[in-house]
Amino acid sequence: MIPVNPERFLAELHELRRFGASGVGKGVVRPAYSKADIEARQWLAGRMKAAGLKTHFDPVGSLFGLAGEKSLLMGSHSDSQPEGGWLDGALGVMAALEVARASRETGGPPVSVVSFQDEEGRFGVTTGSTVWSGKLSLEAADELTDRDGVGFAEARASMAHLTGDFVDPAQFDGFIEMHIEQGPWLYEAGESVGVVESIVGIRDMRITFEGEQNHAGTTPMHRRRDAFQGLAEFNARINARFRNVVTPATVWTIGHVSLHPDAHSIVPGRAVFSMQWRDGDAGRLARMEEIIRETAQEVATERELDLSIGPMLGLEPMDMDAHLRAALEGAAEEAAPGRWRRMPSGALHDATNVARLMPSAMLFVPSIDGISHAFEEDTDERDLVAGLKVLAGAVERLQG
Ligand code: GLV
Ligand code: MN
Ligand code: MN
Numbered sequence: 001m002i003p004v005n006p007e008r009f010l011a012e013l014h015e016l017r018r019f020g021a022s023g024v025g026k027g028v029v030r031p032a033y034s035k036a037d038i039e040a041r042q043w044l045a046g047r048m049k050a051a052g053l054k055t056h057f058d059p060v061g062s063l064f065g066l067a068g069e070k071s072l073l074m075g076s077h078s079d080s081q082p083e084g085g086w087l088d089g090a091l092g093v094m095a096a097l098e099v100a101r102a103s104r105e106t107g108g109p110p111v112s113v114v115s116f117q118d119e120e121g122r123f124g125v126t127t128g129s130t131v132w133s134g135k136l137s138l139e140a141a142d143e144l145t146d147r148d149g150v151g152f153a154e155a156r157a158s159m160a161h162l163t164g165d166f167v168d169p170a171q172f173d174g175f176i177e178m179h180i181e182q183g184p185w186l187y188e189a190g191e192s193v194g195v196v197e198s199i200v201g202i203r204d205m206r207i208t209f210e211g212e213q214n215h216a217g218t219t220p221m222h223r224r225r226d227a228f229q230g231l232a233e234f235n236a237r238i239n240a241r242f243r244n245v246v247t248p249a250t251v252w253t254i255g256h257v258s259l260h261p262d263a264h265s266i267v268p269g270r271a272v273f274s275m276q277w278r279d280g281d282a283g284r285l286a287r288m289e290e291i292i293r294e295t296a297q298e299v300a301t302e303r304e305l306d307l308s309i310g311p312m313l314g315l316e317p318m319d320m321d322a323h324l325r326a327a328l329e330g331a332a333e334e335a336a337p338g339r340w341r342r343m344p345s346g347a348l349h350d351a352t353n354v355a356r357l358m359p360s361a362m363l364f365v366p367s368i369d370g371i372s373h374a375f376e377e378d379t380d381e382r383d384l385v386a387g388l389k390v391l392a393g394a395v396e397r398l399q400g
Contacts, residue, residue: 002103002392006385009098012047013384016040016078016094017086026086027375032079032118032127033061033155040078042162044093044115051101053113058166059138061117061159062128065100066167067110072395073172073358074099074111076179077119077128077350085180085377087384089119091365092178095388099395109399112172116350123152124313125204129353132166135315147256147274174324174359174398177351178391180379184370185343192386193332193340194364195325199352200249200345201317203285204276206310207296209234211303213261213269225304227271228259234299241291245284251346252277252288280317280344318352324361324398331393332363336386347372363390 019040020030030036041063045055048065056064063078076092093115100111117128123144130136142153156163181187186194211225235254242252253276260270277288293309300307325342332340343364351360365387368378 001389001396002099002108003106004098004102004388004392006388009094009388010381010384012097013086013090013094016044016090019043020080023083023375025375026378028080028084028086028090029082030078030080030084031082032120032122033158037079038159041115044078044097047097048113051097052104053100056167057159057163058132059163060128060131060141060156061163062132063115063117064167065097065113066171067100067104067112069110070171070173071110071112072398073114073175073354074177074391075114076116076177078115079118079120079122081120081373083373083375084120085372085374087180087377087379088182088372089115089179091180091379091384091387095178095391098388099392102392103395109395111395119350121204122146123155125202125315126348126350126353127152129350130315132169133353133356135353135356147258169357172358174321174361175351175354176324176328176361176363176391176394177349177354178363178365178387179347179349180367180372180377181364182347182367182370182372184367186341186364186366187368187370189341191339191341192336192365192383193390194343195328195332195340196320196345196351196362196364197325197342198280198317198319198344199349199362200278200280201282201285201315202276202278202348203289203312203314204274205312207273207275208308208310209271209300210306210308211269212267214267216265216267219267224267226267227305228268230299230303230305231257231271231273233303234296237295237299238291241295242288245287245291246279247284249344249346250277250279250284250288278346278348282316285314315348315352318355320351320361321355321359324359324394327394327397328361328363328390330397331390334393335389363387363394
């Protein structure tokens with residue numbers, strides 16, 4: 001087996017946490033293009049170089065450590081949610097680096113490493129790998145804005161001194177991404193490893209109800225055009241209407257709400273909010289979209305609100321490659337006999353996009369209490385090391 005070094009891997013993983021370390025426990029605040037994110041990428045580039053890889057930032061700031069010959073690509077992302085944990089993305093990057101380095105040191109198969117930019121969707125959904133895969137053009141991406149109105153073009157310009165051209169995907173045989181599960185299933189079952197069969201699809205949009213800003217003391221209820229009341233009504237109605245359409249695996253979230261002008265004594269004139277939904281079935285995603293659009297229009301008409309709906313972003317459900325999966329399954333049985341399972345991914349990952357370019361697969365380790373996208377996110381270090389060994393074992397099997 002490629003002789004990975006668990007102590008070195010864990011020490012570096014903790015070191016990466018220093019960039020943006022925040023909040024309780026092992027929390028991290030390292031959103032795409034923040035100072036902490038760019039500094040972390042520069043530190044990572046240094047680690048890649050020290051491992052003998054040739055580093056390259058593409059036009060959006062995704063960082064590649066290239067083996068310099070036809071190779072397997074492994075990695076994930078190093079940006080975080082506005083409040084995130086230390087492992088979401090970081091784990092896959094550091095595990096890939098350890099496998100690439102250990103393999104190089106011992107004359108094993110060439111492995112390249114990547115940390116994609118904006119996987120966490122400050123500007124969209126897995127922006128860096130979506131652009132690399134060709135699903136979204138750079139010109140279209142440049143039109144995206146974050147929730148504060150900052151443009152993608154402006155944000156990526158902050159890395160312009162580091163970046164070059166897009167990397168040619170033809171130099172890679174396939175892609176493997178290791179990640180924390182971010183859900184409860186492995187942890188609750190006391191299992192160590194999950195081999196991902198498929199990744200759900202996602203739809204994501206921004207909706208705006210525009211009403212009339214007015215005095216909260218003097219405006220009679222019947223004369224109000226309250227944008228928040230529109231949002232509340234919309235939410236209640238879609239929850240009721242989805243009941244006939246969804247399965248227990250379907251999820252939907254209004255995770256961001258901005259009321260204008262956001263004050264106790266003012267009837268809100270504007271409500272801007274995110275609407276996101278996920279499912280493994282593209283037909284169901286489409287049916288939910290119809291319900292969302294119809295309901296928003298209905299509420300707007302009844303309450304005399306103006307409605308606008310921003311561009312719909314999304315990724316299709318994606319099956320993982322059977323050959324790469326088989327290598328991961330064999331390695332999982334060796335490293336954690338009887339303590340692994342095949343499973344779907346309810347979280348989005350760069351592997352969805354990379355699967356458009358090359359065979360792609362994923363490996364999960366448990367999340368303690370199923371918590372992620374929160375400062376409390378963590379994984380037992382024995383499981384982190386088990387995952388590292390499965391990753392190394394899979395590379396070895398694919399070489400044979
Ligand atoms: C990625 O972090 C996701 O939202 O699933
Ligand atoms: Mn992630
Ligand atoms: Mn995430």
